Amino acid sequence: MKTLFEKxxxxxxxxxxxxxxxxxxxxxxDENGDPNGLMVEYYKQRTSFGLIITEGxxxxxxxxxxxxxxxxxxxxxxxxxxKITEAVHASxxxxxxxxxxxxxxxxxxxxxLNPISASAVTPAGELFTGSGMDPFETxxxxxxxxxxxxxASFVTAAKNAIAAGFDGVELHGANGxxxxxxxxxxxxxxxxxxxxxxxxxxxxxxxxxSAVVEAIGADKTAIRISPNGTFNDMAExxxxxxxxxxxxAINNLGIAFLHVSNQPGFDxxxxxxxxxxxxxxxxxxxxxxxKVETAKRIIESGEADLFSFGRLALANPDLPKRLxxxxxxxxxxxxxFYSRGPIGYTDYPVAP
Ligand SMILES: Cc1cc2nc3c(=O)[nH]c(=O)nc-3n(C[C@H](O)[C@H](O)[C@H](O)COP(=O)(O)O)c2cc1C
Numbered sequence: 001m002k003t004l005f006e007k008x009x010x011x012x013x014x015x016x017x018x019x020x021x022x023x024x025x026x027x028x029x030d031e032n033g034d035p036n037g038l039m040v041e042y043y044k045q046r047t048s049f050g051l052i053i054t055e056g057x058x059x060x061x062x063x064x065x066x067x068x069x070x071x072x073x074x075x076x077x078x079x080x081x082x083k084i085t086e087a088v089h090a091s092x093x094x095x096x097x098x099x100x101x102x103x104x105x106x107x108x109x110x111x112x113l114n115p116i117s118a119s120a121v122t123p124a125g126e127l128f129t130g131s132g133m134d135p136f137e138t139x140x141x142x143x144x145x146x147x148x149x150x151x152a153s154f155v156t157a158a159k160n161a162i163a164a165g166f167d168g169v170e171l172h173g174a175n176g177x178x179x180x181x182x183x184x185x186x187x188x189x190x191x192x193x194x195x196x197x198x199x200x201x202x203x204x205x206x207x208x209x210s211a212v213v214e215a216i217g218a219d220k221t222a223i224r225i226s227p228n229g230t231f232n233d234m235a236e237x238x239x240x241x242x243x244x245x246x247x248x249a250i251n252n253l254g255i256a257f258l259h260v261s262n263q264p265g266f267d268x269x270x271x272x273x274x275x276x277x278x279x280x281x282x283x284x285x286x287x288x289x290x291k292v293e294t295a296k297r298i299i300e301s302g303e304a305d306l307f308s309f310g311r312l313a314l315a316n317p318d319l320p321k322r323l324x325x326x327x328x329x330x331x332x333x334x335x336x337f338y339s340r341g342p343i344g345y346t347d348y349p350v351a352p
Pocket of ligand 1: 022023024025026055056098100172174175224261283284285286287288289290308309310311312337338
């Protein structure tokens with residue numbers, strides 16, 4: 001029987017256990033998107049996870065979602081991340097960068113640029129723009145040239161991530177950001193070859209994955225999906241058919257892993273296991289806060305190969321040790337999830 005605590009090979013990397021730190025936006029980067037010393041400390045504290053997946057990181061300036069989000073599109077950002085990958089590797093950890101293009105989940109007040117998306121459809125709701133909340137703006141519908149440019153920006157970002165020492169990149173195809181905006185029929189109402197049918201709506205995502213595979217190698221490329229997810233005003237109508245199509249298309253590519261965030265109303269983990277022929281990382285999804293027992297069951301039953309922990313990893317830098325030894329767990333404070341500075345970030349205690 002497999003357990004959370006045993007070694008596993010992912011994308012050619014020998015991981016010390018099957019526990020993954022899930023990607024978590026923490027808004028602690030410098031204003032220009034540079035990672036800083038505080039972030040080095042935060043990731044260094046969590047190197048006992050078999051794999052760390054970083055917070056969503058902007059592949060280009062227009063793709064920056066919120067203030068305090070790091071980027072991977074300038075030399076100083078690459079240099080800043082290098083300190084993080086070096087610290088993680090020095091402790092025997094492995095780290096993938098999550099590339100998160102925000103698409104319409106951004107704002108002129110954050111980037112100085114009009115957000116872009118599959119279509120000019122304004123998401124319901126508002127977002128934090130720096131000093132307060134603002135309603136979402138109507139994004140610019142991406143032209144075919146924009147599509148080419150954004151694909152190129154993903155490729156450059158992926159190459160930059162490798163130059164910064166990352167073991168690979170996870171493309172953020174979940175939670176209502178740009179890639180998901182192409183998939184969902186309520187955010188993608190295009191009438192050209194990137195909209196309409198399932199094949200057309202999946203086309204951009206498949207092209208981005210393929211281009212990144214081509215640029216940095218399949219063993220260094222991964223993708224996260226959240227079938228049936230509604231976060232950021234997503235509404236899918238053909239979840240099963242669409243994700244079957246998408247998974248079948250990426251099966252040929254041999255990527256490092258498929259990271260599946262389970263959402264209410266659709267059992268994505270078993271679904272993905274049936275279709276995907278590679279390594280699967282399971283995640284509980286935000287609505288269903290991870291229970292340790294669930295994580296253990298999913299690994300022991302073979303439903304997935306690894307399990308990613310979000311809020312428990314945030315609050316317990318030494319979670320692998322705590323779970324292995326059955327120690328008590330810290331609880332995260334949601335008030336400091338997205339605040340600035342070390343409080344609620346690097347000050348969670350480790351077990352004695
Ligand atoms: C503070 C915070 C920030 C998050 N940011 C991201 C992100 O940048 N990218 C992403 O794919 N998911 C993000 N998530 C979702 C987590 O990766 C994870 O799917 C979710 O928290 C459910 O897992 P959990 O129950 O173990 O926390 C975030 C979650 C939290 C709590």
